[in-house]
């Protein structure tokens with residue numbers, strides 16, 4: 001579903017598409033600006049030479065960097081993947097940051113944001129890594145459809161959505177051992193691979209992504225949901241199912257999507273117990289605050305409101321996954337996952353398949369099927385958000401584009 005989002009070329013993150021330098025061609029001549037990696041590996045450009053080349057302005061103060069290009073102000077929150085334009089807070093692939101006295105801006109600013117919001121004045125040539133100032137264009141930008149209140153991404157979504165992606169387990173918690181995975185591959189490795197692909201697919205659709213982890217590290221269960229509070233639309237946790245050894249246990253395969261509620265069936269309770277068991281890997285300090293009955297949490301009205309939304313999101317994900325998964329759809333289920341209890345937004349947990357089944361074991365570790373799963377989950381998220389925008393009146397003419 002959905003056309004390619006303009007704000008999401010494949011360059012975000014650490015793709016090979018990022019050049020070593022960019023060319024800025026303006027009425028003042030041509031300048032080269034090197035592209036570097038920040039501490040987290042995100043591609044960035046030094047703001048000073050960039051703004052000199054663009055004839056722009058730069059001012060850093062109290063945690064914000066104010067950048068003016070073509071008389072349009074962009075505000076970057078230092079250290080966080082967010083920027084403000086036209087009074088909207090929007091997501092970035094990576095943050096603007098200071099190194100010494102130098103400000104670094106995300107490469108995305110040059111390759112996506114300027115050409116999108118200042119399309120009247122700049123054009124980005126991805127093949128030549130060249131940002132070109134268009135001659136003789138002085139059109140005011142205030143009335144530009146892409147920048148005003150009615151701004152829409154090509155897929156119909158409003159810009160600014162953020163999704164938290166939570167690859168299950170990590171670090172000393174391997175998750176399930178991955179009976180039919182290649183040697184040495186555990187649940188934590190596959191959830192991370194699919195999680196990173198899901199990040200790419202969401203960003204391609206113009207959705208901002210926050211990851212609970214991008215490396216092989218342990219994040220306390222009680223902390224994971226905390227990544228999705230104010231500036232977050234929804235929370236997706238990724239896991240791989242497995243069964244204990246018993247007669248015929250390798251026959252069971254397929255995928256299921258959970259949302260948080262009291263477990264309805266014995267099997268759902270089993271899966272919840274298995275995923276909650278990761279708590280034993282956490283240090284005492286990690287565990288503080290993670291204990292707290294589901295009963296108590298379900299009394300939280302805000303969370304209750306999210307239950308119906310979570311169920312709908314789960315339904316869409318389960319449906320979309322059905323289009324690519326070779327195993328059976330085991331349906332939408334409810335269980336008391338600790339990882340979901342702290343999210344203050346609609347939250348789901350996807351069990352992508354069974355590592356204890358040979359076909360699933362293969363399917364889950366092959367890159368092409370990992371990509372297909374990530375893409376289908378991203379499609380479901382877009383569908384959900386479009387539906388949500390329509391329902392809340394945030395996007396009355398959804399689908400009409402901009």
Ligand SMILES: [Zn+2]
Nearest residue numbers: 168175239240
């Ligand atoms: Zn798991």
